[in-house]
Amino acid sequence: MFSDLLMVGLVLLLPLESGAPQNVGKTQGEAGPYTLTVPVDEVSLTFHVSDFHGMPMEDLTERDLRLLDDGKLQDHILSFQAYQNLPIRAGILFDTSRSMEGLWRNQDIAAMYATRLMRKETDQAFVMRFDSAAKVKQSWTNDAGLLTESLKTIGSDRESRLGGTVLFDSLYKACRDQWTSDRDVATGNFILLFTDGLDNASHTRLEDVIDICQQARTTIYVFSDEAKSFHAEGQKTLEELVKKSGGRIFFDATGAEVWNDLRIMESDQRSQYRIVYKPSSLK
Numbered sequence: 001m002f003s004d005l006l007m008v009g010l011v012l013l014l015p016l017e018s019g020a021p022q023n024v025g026k027t028q029g030e031a032g033p034y035t036l037t038v039p040v041d042e043v044s045l046t047f048h049v050s051d052f053h054g055m056p057m058e059d060l061t062e063r064d065l066r067l068l069d070d071g072k073l074q075d076h077i078l079s080f081q082a083y084q085n086l087p088i089r090a091g092i093l094f095d096t097s098r099s100m101e102g103l104w105r106n107q108d109i110a111a112m113y114a115t116r117l118m119r120k121e122t123d124q125a126f127v128m129r130f131d132s133a134a135k136v137k138q139s140w141t142n143d144a145g146l147l148t149e150s151l152k153t154i155g156s157d158r159e160s161r162l163g164g165t166v167l168f169d170s171l172y173k174a175c176r177d178q179w180t181s182d183r184d185v186a187t188g189n190f191i192l193l194f195t196d197g198l199d200n201a202s203h204t205r206l207e208d209v210i211d212i213c214q215q216a217r218t219t220i221y222v223f224s225d226e227a228k229s230f231h232a233e234g235q236k237t238l239e240e241l242v243k244k245s246g247g248r249i250f251f252d253a254t255g256a257e258v259w260n261d262l263r264i265m266e267s268d269q270r271s272q273y274r275i276v277y278k279p280s281s282l283k
Contacts, residue, residue: 041282042078043069046217046274047246054264056271058084069279076278083272086188087122089140091174091218092147095195096155097131097165106194107151109223109258113192114147117266126178129154132164132201134173167195168202168209171220171241175213188269189218190247196226197234206237210244221265222249223258 049057062080066073092110110127118125120142127138127150135157138150171191179189191213213220220241228251229235235249242249248268250261 042276042278044274044276046272048268048272050264050268054260054267056267058082058271060273062275065275067275067277069277070281072280074277074280076280078276078278079274080276081274083186083274084270086186086270086272088118088124088188088190088266088269089179089182090118090123090125090189091178091191092125092127092151093170093174093191093193093195094127094129094151094154095131095165095167095193096129096158097198098163099165099196099198100194106223106225107154109253109262110151110192110194111148112258113262113266114144114151117262118142118144118147120144127151127154128170128174129158130166130170131158132166134166134170140178164201165195165199166202167197167199167237168204168206170202171209172204172212175209175216175218179216179218186272186274188272189216190265190269191218191220192265193220193222193238193241195222195234195238196224197222197232197236197238199237206240210241213245218245219269220245220247222247223253223261224249224251227252 049060051057060082062077065080067077068074090113092113094106094110114125124140124142125147126136126140127147128134128136137154138146141147171193174191222238222242224235224238226232226235238249241247246268248261248265250257253261
């Protein structure tokens with residue numbers, strides 16, 4: 001996993017005593033607790049570990065890890081936690097721009113995930129489409145039927161038929177706005193992305209997308225209709241997104257390969273680890 005030093009906001013809830021100042025807009029007797037945000041010099045990393053077959057390794061301990069920060073071995077580990085069978089929070093994002101016309105067979109892949117792997121008791125997902133603008137087609141739900149219905153009309157209300165793709169803007173908005181209500185809860189967060197990786201209309205930079213998705217602990221997985229190439233510009237962008245969010249890119253998958261890829265993706269997110277440490281040479 002790629003990481004940078006993060007300044008984490010620590011929220012302290014202090015109960016009001018008699019005579020304490022009241023919150024603005026509150027009348028006497030209605031005041032709630034104060035919220036105080038302070039910077040904390042800790043780094044929190046969430047990651048998953050798989051074997052050569054893509055299956056999760058669920059029995060690691062802190063002794064099995066070697067942690068480097070800026071090339072320096074770290075030994076000030078504050079906590080290490082292992083999570084199994086996590087609830088999932090998934091975003092399904094579809095590129096409906098002109099360059100993706102005729103490639104919407106990916107609706108079947110997304111529907112397969114929603115109907116066969118989502119757990120109604122614990123999991124939720126939303127659907128967003130983007131071309132020259134982004135639009136949420138289905139808000140958070142645990143209903144696979146609602147998700148598949150929104151997928152059937154994924155490109156019916158495209159913003160522009162003249163071209164334009166805001167891939168970066170859409171990913172940024174998804175990570176910034178969708179994973180907000182339960183950021184303190186351990187969940188497997190990921191984006192299932194269908195695109196060729198081309199962006200010609202965004203105001204957001206690739207670096208900004210990576211940063212906000214890391215903050216939201218949201219991994220990016222890509223299903224590409226193309227064969228792997230070392231020269232395609234869009235694929236270089238996608239490789240950067242998945243590498244620095246901890247995800248994967250699946251190239252030109254069909255049939256049984258798709259099902260296996262979806263199961264690998266789900267296994268990544270169900271079983272995770274979190275380590276919190278204090279850097280030895282904090283600046």
